Structures are given as C-alpha cells and as structure tokens.
Amino acid sequence: MRSNLARLRGVEVQILTGRGDFPRAASVLATTKPPASCRIDFAIWQAAQASVEVSRSRFEDAMPILERLRSEAGIRGWNEVGTITHTSLVEGYLAWGEVDAARHVADEFCRLAEDIGSPKARMASGIGHARSFGDVDRAREVLLEAEEQGMHFIAAQAHHALGVVGRDVADHLEAAWALFKKMDATLWLKRVEAVGRSRGLVLDRRVDKSGAPGPLTDVERQLVTLVRDGLSNREIAEVLHYSSKTVEAYLTRLYKKTGYNSRVELIVAHERAVSLTGR
Incomplete structure (x- = not known):
C-alpha cells in the first residue's frame, strides 16, 4: 500500500512539474519521503526530486544524483528508477548543451525500454533519442503510436520534438501548443513558445481562442x-x-x-x- 501510494504521489509530482507548480511538487515530495530502508521507494523519491530540479534548470546538484541512481538502477534492475533518471538526464544534458552525453544516455534508454517492454517507456526513450540525434523518423513513430493509443501528453511531446528537429515546424509547434494548453502544462507551453520565438512564431496568437x-x-x-x-x-x-x-x-x-x-x-x-x- 505504501509503495503504491508513493507511486501515485510520483505521478502527482510529474503533473505538478509539467504545470510549472514547483512549490506544490516540492510539498508533495516533502510529505511523502519514504524511509531510506525502503531502498527502491527511496530511490524513486530521490529520482523524482532530482527530476523536478532539472525542470527548474537547477542542474549542478541534480545531475550527479540522477547519474548515481541511473547506475544503481541498472545494477539492481529498478526499471522505474531507470525510466525517470534516463528521461531527466537526457533533458538536463540537452538543456546544458552536453549533446554527446545526452546521446549516450538516450542510446542506453532505448535499450532499457526494449527490456522493459512497456509502450510508455519505449515512447519516452524514442522522444529522447529523437531530440538527442535529430531523429525525425523516430519522433514521427512516437507521435503515431501516441495518437493511436490516446496518450495526449506523449503526443504533445512528440510534436514538440518534431518542432525542434523536423520539418513542418509551425504545424508541429502549433499542435504541441494546443495540446499542452488543454492540459494546463505551463512548463511545456513555455518550452514550445521558446522554440516558436526562435523561429519567428508567436504560437498563442495563431490559435483560435x-x-x-x-x-x-x-x-x-x-x-x-x-x-x-x-x-x-x-x-x-x-x-x-x-x-x-x-x-x-x-x-x-x-x-x-x-x-x-x-x-x-x-x-x-x-x-x-x-x-x-x-x-
């Protein structure tokens, strides 16, 4: 029961982070910290906490923690910890401008996702690979699968990736903006808008209110x-x-x-x- 609750709280933290509500995400983490003796639950908690810091662009403390947890997850077979750490490390290294490091982690994440076998892990690794390597075909594959399965958040992330690395940039950024807007994903809206501005697009004015x-x-x-x-x-x-x-x-x-x-x-x-x- 405690482990299930911790995982549900982790999902809540992800949602709050996507909305840019970092104070509430931190509050949830503070009230759900498991004892260190529950090793996997504590590792998931640490990974979630570090991922929030990466989303806040606080890399210096968070990245070493994520790297340590990534290594431990690989040794112990902690797939959930591995998924969180790989996703956040790719995001962090790309934001840091460390493309080679992002590619190394993205490649490893793809292999891990194949071992895990879940569509969500596979699609998350696909987005990381697409953004790290500029892999347009991979991003399109993720987009199609996410749309077929009704996974709107992942579809929006795939549109964002295609807006960064693909053709038809305006189309994909507009689609990402609209989806993230419906989900009130403020953090991701800002990311999409930043890409749009770099390409001369003002996305919120292009959507029919x-x-x-x-x-x-x-x-x-x-x-x-x-x-x-x-x-x-x-x-x-x-x-x-x-x-x-x-x-x-x-x-x-x-x-x-x-x-x-x-x-x-x-x-x-x-x-x-x-x-x-x-x-």
Missing part, C-alpha cells in the same frame, strides 16, 4: 491539393517524403478538423471553394 477549428496549415493545404489530384496515400507519402502511416494520421486529423468524413467530401469542398475551417 473561440474554440473553432483554426485555418489549415501548409501541410493540410498540400494534402487537400494532392487528394484532389487523385493521389493515393502511398503516392502522397512519396511526394511529401513521409511514411504512409504519417499521411494517414494527417488525413485523420484533417477530417476531424474540417468536419468532413471522406476524400470525396474534401474534393467536393475544394472544388466548390468551401472554406475548410468548418461547415
């Missing part, structure tokens, strides 16, 4: 044109240099956004010059 579907993005307009021209998903993928699964995901999102249900409806709407921002 009325809640109505926004205007089509460049990629979505390309999709409509290619669908109108009669190209199959495979042919569209070749033109846009995407995988067929990525094209399917974009089309599904386009149907939801416009309210249309098929390629035929999109084509008819295009031919009639109907606005695709809603019926």
Whole structure:
C-alpha cells in the first residue's frame, strides 16, 4: 500500500512539474519521503526530486544524483528508477548543451525500454533519442503510436520534438501548443513558445481562442491539393517524403478538423471553394 501510494504521489509530482507548480511538487515530495530502508521507494523519491530540479534548470546538484541512481538502477534492475533518471538526464544534458552525453544516455534508454517492454517507456526513450540525434523518423513513430493509443501528453511531446528537429515546424509547434494548453502544462507551453520565438512564431496568437477549428496549415493545404489530384496515400507519402502511416494520421486529423468524413467530401469542398475551417 505504501509503495503504491508513493507511486501515485510520483505521478502527482510529474503533473505538478509539467504545470510549472514547483512549490506544490516540492510539498508533495516533502510529505511523502519514504524511509531510506525502503531502498527502491527511496530511490524513486530521490529520482523524482532530482527530476523536478532539472525542470527548474537547477542542474549542478541534480545531475550527479540522477547519474548515481541511473547506475544503481541498472545494477539492481529498478526499471522505474531507470525510466525517470534516463528521461531527466537526457533533458538536463540537452538543456546544458552536453549533446554527446545526452546521446549516450538516450542510446542506453532505448535499450532499457526494449527490456522493459512497456509502450510508455519505449515512447519516452524514442522522444529522447529523437531530440538527442535529430531523429525525425523516430519522433514521427512516437507521435503515431501516441495518437493511436490516446496518450495526449506523449503526443504533445512528440510534436514538440518534431518542432525542434523536423520539418513542418509551425504545424508541429502549433499542435504541441494546443495540446499542452488543454492540459494546463505551463512548463511545456513555455518550452514550445521558446522554440516558436526562435523561429519567428508567436504560437498563442495563431490559435483560435473561440474554440473553432483554426485555418489549415501548409501541410493540410498540400494534402487537400494532392487528394484532389487523385493521389493515393502511398503516392502522397512519396511526394511529401513521409511514411504512409504519417499521411494517414494527417488525413485523420484533417477530417476531424474540417468536419468532413471522406476524400470525396474534401474534393467536393475544394472544388466548390468551401472554406475548410468548418461547415
């Protein structure tokens, strides 16, 4: 019971950290500190505490703790500790500008995730690998899997990663911004906005505050044109240099956004010059 409660509190800490509510996250950690004799629970607690410090850009004390726990987790087979430490170390090293160190940890995290076998660990390691190596294909794979499984926070992180390392930067940053906004993930909103500013985008002004579907993005307009021209998903993928699964995901999102249900409806709407921002 105590271990289960500690893990639930750890999830609460992650949520509070994502929202940028560091004082409450610290308060939760302070009231749930397990005894050092409960070694794995204490290690999870230490890892969670250090991960909060990394999110606050307080690296000097947190990174050595995370490295020690990463090593201990590998020896003892503590997968949960390993997941937390690897995720936070990649984030910390990238923020520190230590790309080689981030890549080393990201590679190790991918191997650990395969051993763990859980989709969440695999996707988290995929995002770390994508950001460390500029691996666009890996980020797209994570995005597709997260969307298929309804894991919106991970999908938002994948959009953010693609906004950092991929093409169609505006599309992905806007998608990440909208998802993080719905989750009230203030910390991640600031990160996405910072990337947007570095690329000349002011994301909160590009989102329709009325809640109505926004205007089509460049990629979505390309999709409509290619669908109108009669190209199959495979042919569209070749033109846009995407995988067929990525094209399917974009089309599904386009149907939801416009309210249309098929390629035929999109084509008819295009031919009639109907606005695709809603019926």
